[in-house]
Amino acid sequence: MTRLMIGAVIGAGVLAAVPAIAIAGNVLVDHGRGPTVVHDVAYAGVRTQVHSWARDGGTDVRLMVRGLPANRPFGAHVHVTPCGTDPLASGGHYQHGTTGTLAEREVWLDFTTDEEGNGVGSTHISWLIAAGTAGSVVIHANPTNTTTGAAGPRQVCTNVPFGE
Numbered sequence: 001m002t003r004l005m006i007g008a009v010i011g012a013g014v015l016a017a018v019p020a021i022a023i024a025g026n027v028l029v030d031h032g033r034g035p036t037v038v039h040d041v042a043y044a045g046v047r048t049q050v051h052s053w054a055r056d057g058g059t060d061v062r063l064m065v066r067g068l069p070a071n072r073p074f075g076a077h078v079h080v081t082p083c084g085t086d087p088l089a090s091g092g093h094y095q096h097g098t099t100g101t102l103a104e105r106e107v108w109l110d111f112t113t114d115e116e117g118n119g120v121g122s123t124h125i126s127w128l129i130a131a132g133t134a135g136s137v138v139i140h141a142n143p144t145n146t147t148t149g150a151a152g153p154r155q156v157c158t159n160v161p162f163g164e
């Protein structure tokens with residue numbers, strides 16, 4: 001019982017710290033706090049936050065998650081459209097241009113949860129995400145296949161107003 005309570009407090013502290021850092025940097029921040037939709041009832045207790053901000057001509061994107069199964073890898077990506085009750089409502093993966101590998105053109109936020117079921121996935125991409133071209137971050141059941149980009153069933157979806 002005590003261990004669970006400590007974990008909750010630490011998790012809340014981590015989540016609260018990030019907006020302050022982003023604001024201190026005086027840059028645009030796109031917030032997504034969720035999840036917006038949970039596609040699998042086993043993940044009903046999951047909590048997410050997404051932050052995205054411009055840096056060095058590109059974009060930093062960070063996904064923070066609490067309440068997932070412990071010590072497990074998950075795939076996560078920026079998707080094209082907002083979440084819906086249909087898992088496919090979030091559309092395909094956001095892609096920048098048509099050249100290069102999927103890892104170079106898409107925004108992957110894979111992470112592995114710690115012993116408390118918390119995880120952070122982050123990346124830096126060298127471009128800006130235009131308003132209206134990306135609407136959500138989806139957490140999948142499996143790590144991303146680096147060849148196909150597939151990551152299994154869509155479990156948790158969070159709306160993020162990228163570029164707006």
Ligand SMILES: [Cu+2]
Pocket residue numbers: 076077078079093138140151
């Ligand atoms: Cu995805």
